[in-house]
Amino acid sequence: MLRNQLQEDHLSMLIRALLIALLIPLAVGPADDGARVSLTYGGETITIVRDAYGVPHVSARTLAAAAFGNGYAIAEDRIGQMDLNRRAARGEMAELVGASAVAADRETRIDGYSEAERQAQFERLPADLRAIMQAYADGVNAYLKEAQASGKKRMVANYPGAADGLDLTTIQPWKVTDTVAIGQMMARRFGGGEGGELRNQLILTFLKNAHKGDAYKLFNDALWRNDPASPTTIPPGEDGRKWPGQPHWADPTGKVIASGGSPSLGSHLPGRGHGADVGPMNPIALARAADVADQKERLALAERMGLMTKWGSYCMAVAGSKSATGNALLVGGPQMGFRTPQIAHEVHLKTDDVNVIGMGFPGIPGVLIGHNAYLAWSTTTGVNDQTDIFVETLHPTNSRQYRFKGQWRTMDERTETIAVRGGEPVQVTCLRTVHGPVVQVDEKARKAYARMSSYWQKELDTFSAIAAMARARTVADFGKACSLIPTSHNWFCATQDGDIGFWFCGLTPLRAPGVDPRLPTPGEGDHEWRGFLPFAHMPSIVNPKQGFVANWNNKPAVWWDNGDTPAWGEVFHNGRIAQLLARKPRITPQDLRDIIVDIGTYDYNAHVLLPMLRSALVQRINLPDARLTGPARKAGDYLLHWDGHAKDGSVAKVIFDAWLNEVREDLFNKPFGFIKLQGQGMFSMAMQPSLIVHVLKDKRSSVPVQYDYLKGRHPNAVMLQALNRAVEKLTKERGADMALWRFSRGTINFSPLPPIPSTDRGTYIQIVECGKPNVRGVSILPPGQSERPDSPHFGDQRELAGWFFFKEMKADAGASVSSQ
Template identity: 25%
Template sequence: MKFVKAILSILVTAFLIWALETKFGDIPAIGVFLNPSTGFWQNAESKNILPTENLKLTDLQDEVTIRYDENRIPHIFAKNDHDLYYAQGYVTARDRLWQMDIQTRSAAGRLAEVVGAKALEIDRYHRRMGMVYGAENGLKGIMKDPKTKIMVTAYTEGVNSYIHGLAPKDYPLEFKLLDYAPEEWKPINCIFLLKLMSETLAGGSDQFAMTNNLRLFGPAAVNELFPDYPFNESPIIPVGTKWDFKPLPIPKPSADYVARMTENIKPREKVDGIGSNNWAITGSKSATGYPILANDPHLNLTFPAIWYQIQLSSPTVNVNGVSLPGAPCVIIGYNQKISWGVTNVDADVLDWYQVKFKDKSKNEYWYNNKWNTVKKRIEVIKILGAQPETDTVLYTHHGPVVYETAVKKPKDDFENIPVGDALRWIAHDESNEFLCFYNLNRGKNYTDYREALTHFTAPAQNFIFASNDNDIAITPNGKFPLKFKEQGKYIMDGSDPANDWHGWIPAEQNPTVKNPSRGFVSSANQSSTDPTYPYYINWRFEQYYRGKRINDRLSAMQKATVDSMRIMQSDNYSILAQDVLSTMLKYIDPTKLSEDQVKALTIIKKWDKHYVANSIGASIFDSWWYNFYNLVWGDKFKVKGTYLKYPSYDETEKLLLTDPGSKWFDNTKTPLKETCGDMLSHSFYTAVDELVQKHGKPGEKWQWGQVKETFINHMANLPGFGTGKFIAGGKGGVINALRNNNGPSWRMVVQMGPTVKGYGVFPGGESGNPGSFFYQNMFNTWKDGKLNELLFLNSADETSGRIKSTLKLEKK
């Protein structure tokens, strides 16, 4: 019996050892993960960091000094540019290696290699969208210029120097959880970061939905509900700006386009863009007599943060701001002469073309009255725990046919991608955006700013500028295709050369304004210009609400300070509510309301139109407008099996204020003929009833900060590594455009002057390690709407009480 027990004990022990060393599905090998020598324990970091550290590294040309401040932000001082970008790569990898790796894998369509078949469709999508193809072309452009070639090569060497020095126990926590090792960094990985940003900011399309709208409703209705210029607008370039250039001839619309917009087309069966704000005021509006610039790009909020703060100094540059982990240079920031920031333009630089193949082999397609050869690109997708999958992507001269058959397209994903159409996308073209930032980082004046922008292709950005010369400017900038009006609003006939892009708008003719008489420049993703601009950039932009509020506040502002700008970045006032609330209230009959509805009506009548966290009125209005909007359009534009685009808030507001008798207010699903008043009454009842059902009687639980969900997750959605839900104000249509997990990813204010001072914060911290104090140490500062003063050192030897440690790199 004792012998049997001993055998059983040995077997159980052996099983436990095997189980602890074995990975089951997504669960890491527990024994390996918990190993005190190599497991997650090794990722714990103290708040107290070493005061000095010295490292000898290969590929360095000279000594580099890196000073770390109290927020663990590196200030790099190198004796040449090679070592500067080498050090940037090294310290960024030290803090954000897993983030760099996983973002690169996502863009390159290589997630399935580390997480298995569940990522296969997103990998296949990125391969089929031509992300790798575009990155390969981008790398060609960057490597042609000696400055950017040195920069990207040195950055890559620095990243690899850090990777080569890692033992498994030193791997970032996520590598241990997912049970894979970091791989060598390649120059193309830096380009993948740009392509990922292009996908985020310029990778969406309404063309499939708009084409379905045209087929279902016809051109007259579509032109009425989806106009080329909105009812309300406060454009980026001030109305009345004169264009001091002779425009190129505008291409003539294709015969196919003319026919579609004039014939009766028989019926047949995008989420709002990413928002950001920036503005700059002249010295005449500033308390110091020098310009002030502010920027807060709105992106998806994650831990680790999208941005990485850094100062870069060499004999050719001294610049401070934020970079993208995985890419060299400062992307948004300032030096001691100029400052700059960006918001998204939302230019139409992605178009779809119908393809006619000769036969089922799909080896040839019809274009320009002849058959042309289809190019085939073989994509091999490796899958963890399974055999690799080989995918063949067809390319016409326009670009990839993302899904040539419905069978290839996932059933419930990528709704805005049409089947059988080729993609023409600016992100596929050869370009060198890094040269733009290389030059901006070293810029001294307006001329340097304008020259730098000529190198920027995509995603198109509103580049705002301020200088110590007391100049301010803004330029909606990128490489814009030369098109006929509305070209790309709908899917186009890919066989007709008249539908091709017809060249490019000259960079010097991109819309721009310098030192306007009103004393400020600004953007919030609204229309770039008024209708007098001779070229077509797009038919739709973000709606005017944020831009209008910014312009109203800046128009009235005098003797502004950094704090004026900081407070304005957290402004929660709703222009939409200002426009429509008084009209909406006129249609509500208090005698027909329930007790809860009467209370809600009393509250909203007193609401100050601010989306602050403790506002109950904000919750009522938001729910009311949402229900009204969907009640008006849902019966017409929610068609099962057909992807359609709803009319905008702007168009809905126009009908409410100017045409309450419009036929569009009738619900086509009922035998009655509903009016605007019916829609407003029913939507008010529904809004209040929903709030009662979800949050109880009107009271504290109706406060906006509790009703809306605000959170920041870990990039891999690892439980416990994000913030969880937190109370905050803000809304997509107000300056403080914080909604769910999307919002101000970096807030910055720069005061120009004899000594330029910057202030900024992002939600999170410099470290990507959840076990570090510096993983989210700046989150509360960001959440409270405050800014950190950014430390700008003029030399490696400059003393500052904020410096907490020094890292010296020497060549081995």
Template identity: 25%
Template structure:
């Protein structure tokens, strides 16, 4: 059957690629469109990146919407249907659970509120962008991507609400703490408080904190001079990396800002590179198809990067409903009427639509059923589900000229919770944590709390001015890798959901090892595969022996492994397979397979992808257990030596069955591979047509070049990976570089469908073209849009 799928997939790919090539967007000449005020020039460089030149902001964002639709219309269709809960109309019952969840969380409902309260500038940008998308959809001579042909579907016009719903979906997907509360509650139900405590998360004490208690701060005064002052409380003091170093630590005397954002691999790439120029607006970087402006990049004056801050801004509540009137729920001594919304979901292949009844309390929607925890009626209170002017924040970053402008932009981003790095052409560096963080009446929001008591409600928010931040720290370095942000004596509770800090520790080691850093140093840093917890794990096998020659050889490989998880590593393979096997050996005995899967990263929905604080901490928890040989969990698994030898024996058995007895074939890149999945590639033989990969790749959850492991497909990497890398050189912005994967285009027949994957997998980059002359020297096409 696999041979048949390969042959039929190859034939189908040739056919669909041929059709797609005849439908590629126009990139040369002239095109007349309704809705433009003046002419717009779109110059595409040889990597397929459009550089858009307009005379006014309306035409600029109109053209951005048009180019998004030219290259990514199918992806935009999937994105908006995910956000508004209409995937079932295209894919049938298989997508119904995702639609139910999207409707329950209410991305479309909240997006409409955001649009109603948006500023005049944002309204104008959304209108112009929408008109640009629809100018492509409605143009009589422009042809649709092949995916629409396969589904026999004609795309409907883009609406303003689609952009707003999509922005809300992105905000929510960058939040994560609520799902950990369910997992923690299930662990306690399964093994009790005492044994659950051994699985609790403790940030490793030797791993870095982004803002330490010794840090001192400087502040820009209006005259541009610098003077030392203390930042609020900080002097007492998931998925991405960002580092920024001042000119005191670089070879040029000017800052370098680096960022690589770790999100799910997909095809097309989640990001779309674009350069936008009009009036005083000149900004380049990556955008999200379906949403205007630039998410991460630089303008003429400043550059910025983003990581998840991993502050805890979500809580679950157990609600008590009236048994006689199911619409009423208890709040103190009163009974409140819940809001009931009935949603109709059309399902392909079904004559009768599905009806989803959504119940909303004062805390938020009831999510028990869609979250897979129907035993309790749980509501979710989340900053990500509250209206906020986040798009105004991005507009303000795009147009910022200095630190003060940047800080104002941070204030608008009430969600999501991000650690945003900053540098500017005057030589300043900085950092600010965005997003509102709740102040709780009591408790820490670590398990679902009684919603009727009021004792665990939110009573306020951490003041914006007191959120973690710094400007020009004395260290001249800022490192943020989803690690702990603040020390223990910070006066507000921000949560305990940080990642384990090993990427930050390795980053600090490499940055501290060199007095003056270069762009080349940061290129190496972003591709680093050193796995520090892997070395800690391997130490436990120093006194383990086996009579089996292949198992003994595997133990020797593990003992001599240098910690580098390169694609060629054999010792790294043995570590990863043994680690995975050992974690399951220990946890499944007490928790069962399903709950162990959740701890190791399985999410409640494969599309909406809610992550949680346990993810990435499994190795820390296991090493802590191994260090404490008297752990109840270790005893349950048969004792320290037994669990080690059984785990490596099972690992070797699996490796022999899949790769043979010759250990030289056990290379990590043969097992661990990057796959870029397309929405149409979930079924055979279309996976051979649309997907990109598999590509051998190094790393794991704990390496700087993070290539996280999916618990359901433990070695093929279909999960979190650096989706965009940028290095901004403020000595000369034209020396800045970037890469995302697999390519700019969503068209199967385009040379830019997966051309950037070759650079990305090798840790290489393309230049971020900045000046008009540089762009024209690398031009692949020039299209003039004129008003009809």
């Protein structure tokens, strides 16, 4: 039976209209046949009510009591996933799945903390946060005890070895250090901040061997430091912060280059040859160390186990001055991949002083992305460079000693044991220097590679920040909460006062002179970090003149440099969001939903490169090597009429992708073809579309290249000849009938449930209007709240998501009740 769940008299006109248009056609909810759950903790009564989509609404007088209910409810929804999360975070997955997980567990142990350190970090938290985390653990255990007493197995999706049900007696009681471990893992994975110096050193080593004097030109082209044409969150000209002294950075040759006023992420001294010399390095050891630093085994295991492996996310905040209702609006779309069960969950916590609803992670109390009674917020990965690899010089005869400030120091060492299902336990030796965990020891070269991170031992500060966000009432309150974030994130808020704000967060190291931040740093003590950039100097803005801020992991401000990875270039997907938001003088919630749909299929490579190709097609310069074949001219007609969206059946999308690959091969295969040893995908990732733009724009490029890739050819000729080759290959692969070259965008899979069409969308999405007296929002969390295939909430949001429909975020705890 169709039911209107929206309580329309409490919703603003446009949020109500959005819900009616997007939700009601599919708003058939499960019957309200369950009972209200009442619990007792610390002398308080806690009430848990589930709405028609299974979202738990927890009411209590204090936050500690609400946290108990939070833990109880999410354990009911996700105890299997919580167990997998803590195993991954602790490096204990091999105990469950066997030898295939040993390498990942070893990485986790080497790069992580001991149990004593996790406990010590917990004890350093403020007393109120300790009480909340302990209450959450107690709530998980209260549910677990009840469930175990039933003696029944529980059906759980995609838990290893539990196809016929999970025996809950095998699940160990929850500890506060489980939450600590998961929080640390999520903070690092979602905002850990690079650490690719070893990968870059390996690339430079290959370039030196293959290209001699051109090696540094190629290196600097592929790993550019700043592209002023790259889309920014803060509008150009609206950020008054310039780093005092306008410091400089330099490439490995010692050539000093202006950094545009960026923080001293690495200011290279002139006349230093190749800069801070780390001595000869063994490529094989470098490759192994790079794999550990990049979390290769951990991410591969997480992918197999259905845990979070990806980072991304988009966010839009619209000020009241640009909103059609006069109320500030916010969209949050964290992108972490799609699994069954969902990576995140939803929860609503209501106490005497907090009323917060939104998305969280199983195993961690509270709401990470959502809204309270005064404002809404979201976050995206910041991609700031907060990690460096230091190269330690080992003692000639003792590999456990390294030289630091003129003395031989002994590494910290501990041994941990990995239990292996069906096999013998594995011993792991974990080493640390003053810089951090040792990811690889190169006995031959007498080097050790240590990973130094600015957030080391500080990850739990994020809990303090999230608690402060839940209590924030103004944009200023929220900014103060952001100052506590240690890892790299962009944070956004929109308030009932009509204000919006953006803060680029995370501890940014101030590196020593003589350091190129793209490469490993000498570890003997002369190139230590000089501290951290004060939060007041980090990019931020409140109420920009354009009336909105938007981010899709792009750079925060024009003057902010890339780190050790050239993530930010002229080709970047945020350009489309900003374009769409700027088109209308006033923005409605419906407009925001339409933008979410648009960017889901928009090809951001085409956003910059397609106009360049079209220009070449129209100009048709009179050069022998710029002539098109007949089929290529027909392909050009498809491209001239393409709207840039990767929709099912699009012929132009197939042609454009083939053309882009041909241009990449033409320009970069000879100098960088060695990267293909890591796979064609790695080559395509390294030779980014922005680098193609840098080359094809030639002298007009925002980042002029140093190496001669064109070899005397006109850029238009390169583009048109690539189109000839692309069409020739497509004809061989797909046949002569161009109309049959149809693009398929694939699906998002929720096994064992049916898939939905694939789009570049948020794992969770919320649209919130911050009106008075009520802040109201809608959200979607596919496939559903529960991990249990026998629950009505296992897949009840999957079909809604497929149509970009939403459900109400019920911020009043007296909502309808449904069973699990």
